[in-house]
Amino acid sequence: MTTAAPAKTEYEVIIGLETHCQLGTETKIFSDSATEFGADPNTHIDPVCLGLPGTLPVLNQTVLEYAVKAGLALNCAIAPYSKFDRKQYFYPDLPKNYQISQYDLPIAEHGHIEIELVDKKGNATRKKIGVTRLHMEEDAGKLVHAGTDMSGSAYSLVDYNRAGVPLAEIVSEPDLRSGAEAAEYAREIRRIVRYLGICDGNMQEGSLRCDVNISVRPVGQKEFGTKVEIKNMNSFNAIQRAIDYEIERQIDALETGNDTIVQETRLWDEGGQRTISMRSKEGSSDYRYFPEPDLTPIEVSADQREAWAAELPELPAAKRSRYQTDLGLSAYDANVLVDDRTTAEYFEAVVTAGADAKLAANWVQGDIAGYLKNEKKTLNDIALTAENLAELIGLITDGTISGKIAKEILPDLLEQGGSPKTLVEERGLVQISDASELEAIIQKAIDDNPNQLEQFRAGKTKLRGFFVGQVMKATQGKADPKLTNQILGKLLQG
Amino acid sequence: MASIRELHQQLVSKERSAVEIAQEALNHIEKTEPSVKSFLAVTADHAIAQAKQVDDKIAAGEEIGPLAGIPIGIKDNMCTKGVKTTCASKMLENFVPPYESTVTQKLIDAGAVMVGKTNLDEFAMGSSTENSAYHTTNNPWDLACVPGGSSGGSAASVAAQECVVSIGSDTGGSIRQPASFCGVVGMKPTYGLVSRYGLVAFASSLDQIGPFSRSVEDSALLLEAIAGYDPKDSTSLKVDVPSYAKSLRPDFRPKGKLKVGVIKETFGTGADKAVEEAVEKAVELLQELGAEIQVISCPRFQYGLPTYYIIAPSEASANLARYDGVKYGFRAEEGENLLDMYCKTRAAGFGPEVKRRIAVGTYALSAGYYDAYYLKAQKARTLIKKDFEAAFAKVDVLISPTAPTTAFRAGEKADDPIAMYLSDLMTIPVNLAGLPALSIPCGFDEGGMPIGMQIIGNVLREDQVLEVAHVYEQAAEWYKRVPQILA
Numbered sequence A: 001m002t003t004a005a006p007a008k009t010e011y012e013v014i015i016g017l018e019t020h021c022q023l024g025t026e027t028k029i030f031s032d033s034a035t036e037f038g039a040d041p042n043t044h045i046d047p048v049c050l051g052l053p054g055t056l057p058v059l060n061q062t063v064l065e066y067a068v069k070a071g072l073a074l075n076c077a078i079a080p081y082s083k084f085d086r087k088q089y090f091y092p093d094l095p096k097n098y099q100i101s102q103y104d105l106p107i108a109e110h111g112h113i114e115i116e117l118v119d120k121k122g123n124a125t126r127k128k129i130g131v132t133r134l135h136m137e138e139d140a141g142k143l144v145h146a147g148t149d150m151s152g153s154a155y156s157l158v159d160y161n162r163a164g165v166p167l168a169e170i171v172s173e174p175d176l177r178s179g180a181e182a183a184e185y186a187r188e189i190r191r192i193v194r195y196l197g198i199c200d201g202n203m204q205e206g207s208l209r210c211d212v213n214i215s216v217r218p219v220g221q222k223e224f225g226t227k228v229e230i231k232n233m234n235s236f237n238a239i240q241r242a243i244d245y246e247i248e249r250q251i252d253a254l255e256t257g258n259d260t261i262v263q264e265t266r267l268w269d270e271g272g273q274r275t276i277s278m279r280s281k282e283g284s285s286d287y288r289y290f291p292e293p294d295l296t297p298i299e300v301s302a303d304q305r306e307a308w309a310a311e312l313p314e315l316p317a318a319k320r321s322r323y324q325t326d327l328g329l330s331a332y333d334a335n336v337l338v339d340d341r342t343t344a345e346y347f348e349a350v351v352t353a354g355a356d357a358k359l360a361a362n363w364v365q366g367d368i369a370g371y372l373k374n375e376k377k378t379l380n381d382i383a384l385t386a387e388n389l390a391e392l393i394g395l396i397t398d399g400t401i402s403g404k405i406a407k408e409i410l411p412d413l414l415e416q417g418g419s420p421k422t423l424v425e426e427r428g429l430v431q432i433s434d435a436s437e438l439e440a441i442i443q444k445a446i447d448d449n450p451n452q453l454e455q456f457r458a459g460k461t462k463l464r465g466f467f468v469g470q471v472m473k474a475t476q477g478k479a480d481p482k483l484t485n486q487i488l489g490k491l492l493q494g
Numbered sequence B: 001m002a003s004i005r006e007l008h009q010q011l012v013s014k015e016r017s018a019v020e021i022a023q024e025a026l027n028h029i030e031k032t033e034p035s036v037k038s039f040l041a042v043t044a045d046h047a048i049a050q051a052k053q054v055d056d057k058i059a060a061g062e063e064i065g066p067l068a069g070i071p072i073g074i075k076d077n078m079c080t081k082g083v084k085t086t087c088a089s090k091m092l093e094n095f096v097p098p099y100e101s102t103v104t105q106k107l108i109d110a111g112a113v114m115v116g117k118t119n120l121d122e123f124a125m126g127s128s129t130e131n132s133a134y135h136t137t138n139n140p141w142d143l144a145c146v147p148g149g150s151s152g153g154s155a156a157s158v159a160a161q162e163c164v165v166s167i168g169s170d171t172g173g174s175i176r177q178p179a180s181f182c183g184v185v186g187m188k189p190t191y192g193l194v195s196r197y198g199l200v201a202f203a204s205s206l207d208q209i210g211p212f213s214r215s216v217e218d219s220a221l222l223l224e225a226i227a228g229y230d231p232k233d234s235t236s237l238k239v240d241v242p243s244y245a246k247s248l249r250p251d252f253r254p255k256g257k258l259k260v261g262v263i264k265e266t267f268g269t270g271a272d273k274a275v276e277e278a279v280e281k282a283v284e285l286l287q288e289l290g291a292e293i294q295v296i297s298c299p300r301f302q303y304g305l306p307t308y309y310i311i312a313p314s315e316a317s318a319n320l321a322r323y324d325g326v327k328y329g330f331r332a333e334e335g336e337n338l339l340d341m342y343c344k345t346r347a348a349g350f351g352p353e354v355k356r357r358i359a360v361g362t363y364a365l366s367a368g369y370y371d372a373y374y375l376k377a378q379k380a381r382t383l384i385k386k387d388f389e390a391a392f393a394k395v396d397v398l399i400s401p402t403a404p405t406t407a408f409r410a411g412e413k414a415d416d417p418i419a420m421y422l423s424d425l426m427t428i429p430v431n432l433a434g435l436p437a438l439s440i441p442c443g444f445d446e447g448g449m450p451i452g453m454q455i456i457g458n459v460l461r462e463d464q465v466l467e468v469a470h471v472y473e474q475a476a477e478w479y480k481r482v483p484q485i486l487a
Helices: A005-010 A061-073 A179-196 A236-256 A302-310 A316-325 A331-338 A341-352 A357-375 A386-397 A403-416 A420-426 A435-447 A450-457 A461-474 A481-493 B004-012 B018-036 B044-059 B102-109 B152-159 B176-182 B216-226 B273-288 B301-322 B338-349 B352-364 B371-392 B417-422 B428-433 B462-476
Strands: A011-022 A085-088 A098-101 A108-118 A124-138 A142-145 A156-159 A166-172 A208-218 A228-233 A264-269 A274-280 B039-042 B071-075 B113-118 B165-170 B185-188 B208-213 B259-263 B292-296 B397-401 B437-444 B450-457
Touching: A011 A179, A011 A236, A061 A108, A061 A124, A061 A166, A061 A179, A061 A302, A085 B301, A098 A124, A108 A179, A108 A316, A108 A331, A124 A179, A166 A179, A179 A208, A179 A236, A179 A316, A179 A341, A208 A236, A228 A236, A236 A264, A236 A274, A316 A331, A331 A341, A331 A357, A341 A357, A341 A386, A357 A386, A357 A403, A386 A403, A386 A420, A403 A420, A435 A461, A435 A481, A450 A461, A450 A481, A461 A481, B004 B018, B004 B044, B004 B216, B018 B039, B018 B044, B018 B071, B018 B113, B039 B152, B044 B113, B071 B102, B071 B152, B102 B113, B102 B165, B102 B216, B113 B152, B152 B165, B152 B176, B152 B208, B165 B185, B165 B216, B176 B185, B176 B437, B176 B450, B185 B216, B185 B462, B208 B216, B216 B437, B216 B462, B259 B273, B273 B292, B273 B397, B273 B437, B273 B450, B273 B462, B301 B352, B301 B371, B301 B417, B301 B428, B352 B371, B371 B397, B371 B428, B397 B462, B437 B462, B450 B462
Parallel strands: A228 A264, B071 B113, B071 B165, B259 B292, B259 B397
Antiparallel strands: A011 A166, A011 A208, A085 A098, A108 A124, A124 A166, A142 A156, A208 A228, A264 A274, B039 B113, B165 B208, B185 B208, B185 B437, B397 B450, B437 B450
């Protein structure tokens, strides 16, 4: 929040998130069509996902596995007995005009996750956010309008490729208090589903979608304020900005009465950086939920649940905590590394291979990350194994090569792989750490540049760098920088 | 027309070809259809092509199953790939399914010859087949009377011998009541025994497909062919299908082994005197044949009808929501916007009974009414089921009239939905409990109209139901009577 500074102390913000994750199964939740994104319209369809007369749904068992694993990762209780229900509303993107979802007996309930917010000074705050429930449901198709929207179009077309793609809807408790917290919660959900390998978390393609429920109330007031829903954010930043905007709007409305807060759905307008009213929720739709008679109840035995639990990887929060406590990393480093499972696992392999954790962290999130970004590659594309990176770090630590040399040979190692030690030896890059050998080289550099020496001694101390450069030039960068500095200092004084 | 077994013998002995049998059926259909009107579509080319395949098999010396070459009628609410499936609704007037229902696929695989798609009450909602959007079907025993419903076309086609057997669907009595009205055998199997995949849903938790035939043995053979687990239907049961026909015996032995319960609540509650008397006589005959008879009370039987008329419309209101003019079927062209298009399409595409049930179901599921109606109905359903469980702890099968009356005259109840609903009073509780039940002819009233007796079995005890029906049938010999139009 940038404005309304006084209001900050007077109002409390209540935020809850509903997150839809498309589960990355090969086929749809109730039929055999592919779930792949980006195909030609209506090519990934079948009689069942189109809801043709007489067709029946059959639950894809991988969807159940993914949902249970997500529920376990969110620390939920897994329902031993749950069921599907029909949620009824008419819309052309919904082939049956009801969505098969879960209403009063979801597969997972009563969970929580821990989020960690790191401020600019590197201070970390941890907060537990309640997860009300997770349930399975089918996605709808997609409308393509001839104009900007349905009412402004002479016709609209429907693409049912997405109809029946499995979704896990995760509902948070209203525990979030700011845009930053909400965005971090959403990021953590994405990390978790990506760690589990059950959702690619791509917000642009819509495989992860967040709806925000938000209200404000004067501090001390027991009743919640009027709740507004915000949709249409396609990045975490957008979530944060939409919430911050809406907080300001609602507080302003309460204080000035210039605007009103009504129960409604608002859309985040990315271009205008504001929320705009979409539809009122007053007298909102009655979905006429009832148990889906075409599907039998879902039973998850304790054995099955434990078997799936045993397959869960170490999750982001546990990793972050371990990196800080056991490996001594800063909260910032831990957060950066843990953000992506492949990165974290690579980093851990480097440490396991014997590298110092802090140095390993620096290399992974520094030079390697930079290289990957420039080359538009991922850790899976590089030839440098974790063991080799550990070896490279070892060569620096034991003084065999300088950090500078290590940086220079890194691109070759990333592209071709192999042992850094062998490469260093082959190319004769071993650091000159012998004091007498270095002294001779430094003495020569001084002797060759009498003018600069004179100026230095006359007080132009900046020229020290010039001499370091000369030494490095003479040694092709192999001079031990620390030792060079020491000897150079002594010799320059004369 | 001969029985399945006789026709099979003729085919195997090459006395007649499947094409000849099919042609005979088609010729007969041509003669009887103008008066009976069982079919919405006669699929002559289809039938001849299928029959030819059977003949080719026989010529090649391949073995054929009992249903190969047998002319069969299919209720027009089962999807047949490439063949229009209308559900007797304007809404699906031009709907050609791109896939085959599991049951019709099994029949194709068995070599059965589909001669046509039979008439029904629109979306299987009704008890007289008068709710068809296309035409009514007439009862072969008296053309002025209804054939019952909703599978009226399937029942009439068998009674008029337009086909040897037919397939119907039964949600609250839609096989058994028309079987009773048309003097044929009709069976609703245990819920889940026959796959519903491709059966256009009316009420998913109650719908079940079953056979019509003139003899119990033919129903047994047809049931064997269509029953069995189907991975495409989550509610289908993972059970082995026994050989129902092979286990049929000519009598009950040893004496007293079979316990038959007569449901007390189905007598003296407004059924026709002739109906009650005929069923009582049938029970006496069963006793003479060696069955042990008991009177059994199912105290909550009477709540079946109101319970059904909450649950079935509730499910129907959702099942029929897909007919909206967007994807297939009928669309009203003059819609001004989306909502208007929906409203006009559904107003013009559905008939009054379908609309009534959608309205009732929508209401029952609405916020504020759900607990009072739908939830309460589900509780009542559980209690009705418990009554049956208690009964089957004492007896093997239960007996009741199939319907309170014989076939009524066309138009007589068309404007009185409640009177029409009462027609299914005896059959509905069986669907609520998911049990197998069969209707078998047990006499005629003074007007010469057939009377049906309902035999209800325990879960998956189709074998016992068929056994009792077969022994009774062979002793009572009602099957010897045929409608006048065939004489």
